[in-house]
Structure formats: C-alpha cells, structure tokens
Amino acid sequence: xxxxxxxxxxxxxxxxxxxxxxxxxxxxxxxxxxxxxxxxxxxxxxxxxxxxxxxxxxxxxxxxxxxxxxxxxxxxxxxxxxxxxxxxxxxxxxxxxxxxxxxxxxxxxxxxxxxxxxxxxxxxxxxxxxxxxxxxxxxxxxxxxxxxxxxxxxxxxxxxxxxxxxxxxxxxxxxxxxxxxxxxxxxxxxxxxxxxxxxxxxxxxxxxxxxxxxxxxxxxxxxxxxxxxxxxxxxxxxxxxxxxxxxxxxxxxxxxxxxxxxxxxxxxxxxxxxxxxxxxxxxxxxxxxxxxxxxxxxxxxxxxxxxxxxxxxxxxxxxxxxxxx
Amino acid sequence: xxxxxxxxxxxxxxxxxxxxxxxxxxxxxxxxxxxxxxxxxxxxxxxxxxxxxxxxxxxxxxxxxxxxxxxxxxxxxxxxxxxxxxxxxxxxxxxxxxxxxxxxxxxxxxxxxxxxxxxxxxxxxxxxxxxxxxxxxxxxxxxxxxxxxxxxxxxxxxxxxxxxxxxxxxxxxxxxxxxxxxxxxxxxxxxxxxxxxxxxxxxxxxxxxxxxxxxxxxxxxxxxxxxxxxxxxxxxxxxxxxxxxxxxxxxxxxxxxxxxxxxxxxxxxxxxxxxxxxxxxxxxxxxxxxxxxxxxxxxxxxxxxxxxxxxxxxxxxxxxxxxxxxxxxxxxxxxxxxxxxxxxxxxxxxxxxxxxxxxxxxxxxxxxxxxx
Amino acid sequence: xxxxxxxxxxxxxxxxxxxxxxxxxxxxxxxxxxxxxxxxxxxxxxxxxxxxxxxxxxxxxxxxxxxxxxxxxxxxxxxxxxxxxxxxxxxxxxxxxxxxxxxxxxxxxxxxxxxxxxxxxxxxxxxxxxxxxxxxxxxxxxxxxxxxxxxxxxxxxxxxxxxxxxxxxxxxxxxxxxxxxxxxxxxxxxxxxxxxxxxxxx
Numbered sequence: 013x014x015x016x017x018x019x020x021x022x023x024x025x026x027x028x029x030x031x032x033x034x035x036x037x038x039x040x041x042x043x044x045x046x047x048x049x050x051x052x053x054x055x056x057x058x059x060x061x062x063x064x065x066x067x068x069x070x071x072x073x074x075x076x077x078x079x080x081x082x083x084x085x086x087x088x089x090x091x092x093x094x095x096x097x098x099x100x101x102x103x104x105x106x107x108x109x110x111x112x113x114x115x116x117x118x119x120x121x122x123x124x125x126x127x128x129x130x131x132x133x134x135x136x137x138x139x140x141x142x143x144x145x146x147x148x149x150x151x152x153x154x155x156x157x158x159x160x161x162x163x164x165x166x167x168x169x170x171x172x173x174x175x176x177x178x179x180x181x182x183x184x185x186x187x188x189x190x191x192x193x194x195x196x197x198x199x200x201x202x203x204x205x206x207x208x209x210x211x212x213x214x215x216x217x218x219x220x221x222x223x224x225x226x227x228x229x230x231x232x233x234x235x236x237x238x239x240x241x242x243x244x245x246x247x248x249x250x251x252x253x254x255x256x257x258x259x260x261x262x263x264x265x266x267x268x269x270x271x272x273x274x275x276x277x278x279x280x281x282x283x284x285x286x287x288x289x290x291x292x293x294x295x296x297x298x299x300x301x302x303x304x305x306x307x308x309x310x311x312x313x314x315x316x317x318x319x320x321x322x323x324x325x326x327x328x329x330x331x332x333x334x335x336x337x
Numbered sequence: 338x339x340x341x342x343x344x345x346x347x348x349x350x351x352x353x354x355x356x357x358x359x360x361x362x363x364x365x366x367x368x369x370x371x372x373x374x375x376x377x378x379x380x381x382x383x384x385x386x387x388x389x390x391x392x393x394x395x396x397x398x399x400x401x402x403x404x405x406x407x408x409x410x411x412x413x414x415x416x417x418x419x420x421x422x423x424x425x426x427x428x429x430x431x432x433x434x435x436x437x438x439x440x441x442x443x444x445x446x447x448x449x450x451x452x453x454x455x456x457x458x459x460x461x462x463x464x465x466x467x468x469x470x471x472x473x474x475x476x477x478x479x480x481x482x483x484x485x486x487x488x489x490x491x492x493x494x495x496x497x498x499x500x501x502x503x504x505x506x507x508x509x510x511x512x513x514x515x516x517x518x519x520x521x522x523x524x525x526x527x528x529x530x531x532x533x534x535x536x537x538x539x540x541x542x543x544x545x546x547x548x549x550x551x552x553x554x555x556x557x558x559x560x561x562x563x564x565x566x567x568x569x570x571x572x573x574x575x576x577x578x579x580x581x582x583x584x585x586x587x588x589x590x591x592x593x594x595x596x597x598x599x600x601x602x603x604x605x606x607x608x609x610x611x612x613x614x615x616x617x618x619x620x621x622x623x624x625x626x627x628x629x630x631x632x633x634x635x636x637x638x639x640x641x642x643x644x645x646x647x648x649x650x651x652x653x654x655x656x657x658x659x660x661x662x663x664x665x666x667x668x669x670x671x672x673x674x675x676x677x678x679x680x681x682x683x684x685x686x687x688x689x690x691x692x693x694x695x696x697x698x699x700x701x702x703x704x705x706x707x708x709x
Numbered sequence: 710x711x712x713x714x715x716x717x718x719x720x721x722x723x724x725x726x727x728x729x730x731x732x733x734x735x736x737x738x739x740x741x742x743x744x745x746x747x748x749x750x751x752x753x754x755x756x757x758x759x760x761x762x763x764x765x766x767x768x769x770x771x772x773x774x775x776x777x778x779x780x781x782x783x784x785x786x787x788x789x790x791x792x793x794x795x796x797x798x799x800x801x802x803x804x805x806x807x808x809x810x811x812x813x814x815x816x817x818x819x820x821x822x823x824x825x826x827x828x829x830x831x832x833x834x835x836x837x838x839x840x841x842x843x844x845x846x847x848x849x850x851x852x853x854x855x856x857x858x859x860x861x862x863x864x865x866x867x868x869x870x871x872x873x874x875x876x877x878x879x880x881x882x883x884x885x886x887x888x889x890x891x892x893x894x895x896x897x898x899x900x901x902x903x904x905x906x907x908x909x910x911x
Binding site for chain 1: 775789894901907
Binding site for chain 1: 553556615648
C-alpha cells in the first residue's frame with residue numbers, strides 16, 4: 013500500500029492520536045506519537061511513544077492477510093513480554109537480562125503495537141540536536157559518530173582489514189575503550205537471548221538502541237577492560253522482534269550471529285573484522301560463561317563451543333546450504 | 338558500464354553466434370543467438386535465431402526420474418540441434434562457441450547434454466563454455482525485458498531464490514530452506530493426479546483460477562527465506578483425507594464436489610506460496626533499495642504470481658518485468674546468451690573442466706560482463 | 710487522555726484519546742461492610758447493580774487499571790468481548806485467565822472484601838455503550854450518587870498512594886501466576902502485568 017494509504021488507515025485505527033512516520037519497512041510502518049494511549053499527558057512532557065503498525069497487504073488473500081497480520085503482531089508482542097519475564101525480573105545484562113522496549117498496548121487483529129521509546133537523539137555532525145530519527149542513538153549511529161572523529165586523512169587511507177599501526181591503534185582504542193566495553197556488553201546480551209532459546213532474526217547495528225543510564229556499572233566481572241568498566245553510560249536495548257522466533261537449534265543461533273557479523277561488516281567496514289566483531293564475540297562467550305558460573309553448569313560452555321563451531325561452517329557456505337538444482 | 342565486450346571478436350566477423358544446450362531437468366532446449374558488437378542495449382538487442390524445446394512429460398501421478406529424463410535428452414538432442422540450425426539457417430562454421438548448462442540440476446540429464454556439447458566441440462573444433470543455469474535465466478530475463486538492475490525472483494521446479502546484483506555477483510538474498518516452489522506444486526499435482534501435460538504447474542494454475550474458497554495453510558516465511566515442505570505435507574494430508582480412495586463414492590455430485598475441492602486446494606496453495614514469494618521479494622527490495630522486480634524461471638509464467646507481484650510492486654511505485662513461456666521455462670537460448678557473454682569476456686571451458694555439477698550456486702559466478 | 714480527579718467528591722472520571730465519547734467513572738472505597746450483599750445482588754442480576762466491582766488488591770496502581778480498561782474498549786471496538794456485559798468484561802480483562810468464572814471470582818468482588826473499586830463506563834451522548842443495560846440513572850453524576858447508596862463503605866480518593874496501601878503482592882503473584890521470583894522492582898512488575906493484560910486471550 014502506498015505510504016499515504018497506509019497512513020490514512022492508521023489514522024482511522026488511531027483517531028485523535030497525532031502520528032509522525034519514523035520509518036517504513038517492507039512489513040511494518042513505525043510511527044511516533046506524543047500521546048500515551050491510557051495515561052494522562054504530563055504538562056511539561058516531550059514524551060515519545062512508538063507505534064508499530066502492520067498494514068494489510070493487498071496482494072494477499074484477505075483471510076490469509078488477517079492470519080498473517082495477527083500472527084506476526086502477536087508473535088512479536090509475546091516475545092517482548094517473554095523476554096521481560098525471562099530476564100528474571102531484573103534489568104542487569106550480566107545477570108542474564110535482555111533489555112527491550114516495554115509493551116504499552118496492543119490491538120492485535122489490526123496489527124498495532126504501542127511500545128516504549130528507548131534511546132535519544134544524537135547530535136548532528138554540526139553539533140545540532142534535531143530530534144530526528146535519523147540521529148537516533150542506535151549502535152550504528154553511535155559508532156559512526158565516533159568513527160567520524162578519526163582524522164580524515166587516516167580514515168581515507170584505511171582499507172578494510174588493514175591492521176592499523178600500533179600507535180594509531182592505541183590512540184583510537186584508548187579514547188574508545190568504551191566502544192569495546194559496549195560491544196562486549198552487547199555480546200553478553202545476545203548470549204542471554206540465545207540462552208533463552210530465542211533468535212532475533214534481524215540483528216543489525218540499527219536494531220540495537222543505546223539508552224543513557226548514568227547509574228549503570230558492570231558488576232565486578234572480570235572482563236578485559238582497559239580503563240574502567242563504563243560503556244559511556246549506555247545500556248543496549250534490542251528492538252524490532254518482527255522476525256524473531258523461538259529455537260534451540262545451533263544452526264539458528266549461528267545464523268543469528270552471522271547476520272549480525274555481516275551487518276557490522278557492511279556498515280562499519282573499517283573496524284568490523286579486527287575490532288567490533290571480535291569484541292562482540294568475546295562478549296558472547298562471556299555471556300555463556302556467566303550463565304555457566306551462575307548455575308554451576310558446564311553445559312553452557314559446551315553449547316557456546318558448538319555454536320561457534322557452527323558459525324565457522326555458516327561463514328564458509330555463506331549462510332545457505334548448497335542448491336539442490 | 339565500461340566493460341569492453343569485444344576484446345575477443347574474431348577478425349573478419351561482424352557478430353558473435355552461440356549455440357546453447359540446456360537439459361538440467363525435464364526440458365531439453367537448444368537455442369541459437371547472435372550478439373552484435375558493442376554493449377547490449379535497447380538499440381543493440383541480442384537476436385534470437387532459434388529457440389527449440391522438447392519436454393519429457395510423464396503420466397499423471399508420476400514425476401520424472403533422472404535416468405528416464407537422460408534417455409529422453411539423448412534421444413532428442415541431435416534432432417533439436419539440427420532443427421535449430423535449420424531454422425536459423427546456419428552451419429557449423431557460423432558458430433563461435435558452444436554453451437551448455439554446467440549446473441545446477443539433475444546429474445544424469447546434465448551429463449547427457451554435456452556429452453552432446455563436448456562431441457560437437459570436438460567434431461567442429463569450437464570452444465565450449467559451461468553456464469550456470471540460474472545466470473542463464475537472469476541474463477535472458479534482463480535482455481528480453483530491458484530491466485536494468487532488478488531484484489530477481491527466480492522460481493522453477495528446482496530453484497527458489499531472490500537475487501540482487503552487487504559488485505560482479507548475483508547475490509542470494511533469500512531462498513528456500515528446503516524444496517523449490519515448482520517442486521512443491523509438481524508434487525501436489527501428483528497427489529491430486531493432475532495431468533503433467535503441458536506441465537503440472539500449468540494445470541494447477543488453471544484449476545486454481547476456478548477455486549473460490551480459501552483453505553488456511555501454514556505460512557512459513559523465516560526472515561528473508563522461506564520453507565515449503567511443511568505446507569506440502571499439510572496440504573497433502575488434507576487432500577488424502579478428502580479424496581480417500583477407500584471412501585470413494587461414484588456419485589455424480591460427488592464428482593462435482595471433488596472438482597470444487599481440487600480447485601479450492603489449488604487456489605489456496607497458490608495464494609499461500611505466492612504470498613510468501615512476494616513477501617521475501619519485497620523484503621529484498623527494501624533491503625537493497627530497489628524498485629524493479631524481474632521474475633524468471635518456469636513458475637514465473639504463472640499469471641496469478643505475476644498479478645500478485647504487480648500489486649506489491651505498484652504499491653511501491655516500482656516496475657515489474659516478466660517474460661513469456663519461451664524464456665521463463667527452461668530453454669537453450671538463455672544458455673547461449675549467458676554463455677556468449679562469458680565468452681566475450683574471454684572465458685572458455687577446457688574439456689577437462691566441462692564436468693557437470695548438481696550443486697552450483699548463483700553467487701559462485703563472477704559476473705565479469707558487468708561493471709556496475 | 711483526560712483525567713479529572715475531583716478531590717472534594719473523591720471521584721475520578723477519565724476518558725481516552727481514542728474513545729473521546731466514552732467517560733469512565735472510578736470510585737475507591739475502603740472499610741466496605743456489605744460486600745456479601747453486593748455480591749448477592751450481582752449474582753441475582755439486580756439491574757440497579759450495573760457497575761463493575763473490582764478487587765483493588767490485584768492492582769499495583771492506576772496505570773494497570775487504565776491499561777486494562779483501555780484494552781477492554783479496544784476489544785469492544787473489535788467485537789472481541791467474551792463475557793456477558795461490559796462491566797464483567799472490565800473485570801475479566803484484568804485476569805490472565807481465559808475462564809470467565811474464575812476471573813470474576815479472583816478479580817471481582819469477593820465475600821469479605823474490605824476495599825473496592827467501582828467502575829462505570831458511559832457514552833457521553835447518554836447512551837449506554839452496553840446494550841444489555843436498561844438501568845435508570847443516565848449521567849455519571851446520577852451513577853455516582855447511586856453507587857454511594859449501594860456501597861456501604863468509606864469513599865477515599867482514587868489515587869496511586871491509596872491503592873498502593875491496598876496492594877497485595879502475594880495475591881498478585883498468585884493470580885497472575887508469576888512464580889516465586891516476583892520482581893521487587895515495582896516498575897518492572899508493572900510492565901509485566903500490563904504486558905499480560907495486553908496479551909490476554911491470545
């Protein structure tokens with residue numbers, strides 16, 4: 013459906029709710045609104061809420077269309093709720109939690125979900141803060157904002173997979189030990205997700221939103237961190253569970269990791285292979301180690317090994333099995 | 338595009354001619370194509386000189402076996418080659434290169450065709466070029482429709498892929514996790530004992546057009562990929578229960594009712610499978626920011642699929658491209674065309690390397706003839 | 710959403726942005742002395758007891774209640790109500806359980822209940838939303854007076870502070886089937902409860 017038509021349909025379903033389009037994907041359109049569905053508006057508020065709308069697809073048979081819309085909306089909502097309760101009723105990633113936006117309201121048959129807004133708006137390259145979703149504090153935008161600070165002449169001479177000179181590396185890393193901590197933490201979070209036997213299905217650096225949390229400090233875990241344990245005050249939230257599913261299969265978890273790896277390589281080619289993906293996978297390993305320690309159960313370590321072995325295979329065959337012809 | 342396609346033009350010759358041999362499944366195709374020098378474009382189209390095909394059709398309820406299919410191909414290949422040359426009014430001296438399907442496909446049929454290709458090559462002293470069957474479909478589709486850089490939905494008896502071009506490779510964005518869609522439809526046709534003439538898929542399509550009631554089936558898109566074996570198992574089960582031979586009543590109105598049930602099942606299966614294809618195609622379009630879709634492969638002939646895709650694409654203000662049965666069903670001309678592109682870039686396949694391979698991924702081929 | 714808390718008569722009238730024609734009156738009572746009588750009247754379908762009588766022990770705060778009322782109205786719009794009346798639906802929606810009888814028992818009025826929430830939803834064009842309602846009073850003011858007549862208890866201000874004094878975490882854990890490790894963080898617990906309410910029935 014053309015965007016106009018979709019917006020009109022959404023307006024019919026959400027009368028008197030101001031809607032602003034944030035993004036439009038193949039399956040759903042995301043709106044932002046300043047209005048909460050069932051709470052009074054605070055006077056000084058510039059609060060934001062997210063509405064995810066799955067419009068009907070005109071090429072589908074109407075019965076099939078209703079079936080799919082309902083199933084997808086429900087699946088995503090249920091997974092969000094499940095993660096909330098599985099995270100052991102806490103929000104500490106090192107304690108096994110997966111952070112996601114909370115579910116505010118649903119209208120399942122019509123394909124609507126209201127979600128908590130996570131993150132904030134980063135400054136423009138010019139230092140202006142425009143409250144534009146292009147500048148949302150996604151991992152992607154955050155990394156880009158830091159990568160941009162690297163002097164242009166160095167940036168333009170760097171090729172993918174170059175091992176940067178030791179001194180340059182040191183200077184990049186030392187101002188960005190926080191990135192290392194952050195990516196490690198994200199790795200732990202993904203491990204937690206997989207330990208819950210849930211695969212995200214669409215892990216990219218756009219689907220990880222960084223939320224400021226000034227009180228957060230990693231709790232005394234022996235992660236190899238250069239300076240202190242802070243992640244620039246950020247906690248990573250996973251979003252967009254539209255393609256997510258429950259699975260205990262090693263293959264699915266390995267593919268989940270592979271998709272993220274590829275996504276990082278394609279959006280951050282200079283630092284992906286030698287830095288970002290390394291840190292992510294280290295964090296992933298740590299996540300399994302933490303669980304193993306917590307429950308005094310070595311099988312988690314084995315699970316991790318098996319997944320990583322499978323990841324090697326997935327990389328080799330480029331994600332898919334050979335064709336049957 | 339700054340690729341020079343004419344580095345290997347034979348002195349004294351004003352154009353290239355290639356013969357293509359295709360036999361990866363039950364269709365045996367022979368095609369003859371001419372390229373004029375320079376970039377292929379709307380003003381410099383490839384010329385189809387001959388495009389002949391013979392299909393091995395099995396009785397209703399039966400699929401085609403490799404051994405029998407290979408035998409069919411061996412029986413027909415010489416005849417078809419002669420016919421093609423006659424139609425094109427060409428002889429062995431006019432041909433620059435012999436192109437054949439290297440893979441993917443069924444082993445024995447591929448083999449029987451490559452033997453013909455090798456024989457011709459040795460007899461006439463003409464070089465060989467092995468071609469990836471999927472690349473054949475894609476390049477022929479682009480050439481016939483003029484689509485520049487579309488997302489390609491390749492759907493046939495043996496393949497189901499969503500492909501987009503990037504940096505000299507046709508990359509697979511989404512595909513089937515188990516069986517191909519054509520295979521799924523063909524097998525269901527067998528369950529319903531529908532005729533295989535002209536093809537089981539065509540007959541399912543005709544029955545589906547008469548179907549009115551939608552039967553809910555599992556819908557199995559997984560991210561950018563899809564799975565179909567579960568749907569097939571499910572609908573086979575329904576069909577077997579409905580048409581259980583033990584309870585067969587030879588009443589007239591039962592027959593009528595059964596027809597309706599068949600129609601409705603075919604209708605529902607198509608709606609479900611095609612929706613899944615359109616969905617993963619749309620996902621790929623969003624991912625690579627493309628507005629064009631090209632449908633290739635035998636199942637691409639299906640009018641309902643084309644219609645559904647068109648609706649999705651127009652909603653995105655894009656364009657859809659599809660070919661007719663001459664080109665979407667497996668044929669020799671696409672092999673000749675793709676092979677000739679490769680040949681013009683300097684590639685030939687030495688005799689030792691003309692081994693067929695049942696598994697040959699689309700993204701393994703280096704697309705030298707494109708530079709975008 | 711409009712939120713009108715009248716501190717003098719201790720009534721709360723709310724209305725959601727998406728349903729501007731619907732107004733909901735919310736009253737909170739403590740020291741209720743005639744719960745059994747109210748319950749009996751409900752069981753015998755006494756038409757002047759056409760209200761939603763809710764057990765506030767299952768509530769953490771007003772947000773939880775509002776999310777449930779909102780969901781009920783959404784379901785109503787989608788023709789997906791399961792119980793007989795809008796009033797019973799308000800109660801039913803609070804419960805994670807698909808069994809109406811069980812839900813009303815746990816989340817509605819009980820025999821010796823000392824605290825009580827009473828709800829009435831009205832379409833402001835003075836038409837009852839619920840077509841099964843043939844009661845007499847026709848404005849929220851009328852209903853307010855009538856509720857005070859039938860409930861023998863102390864009217865207190867319906868706010869989070871008062872509700873939190875009534876909240877029974879053990880009961881919440883039991884009725885929402887939360888298992889042993891209930892979150893001590895009220896914010897997280899609230900999110901879980903709201904999630905359960907929003908996904909009720911699916």
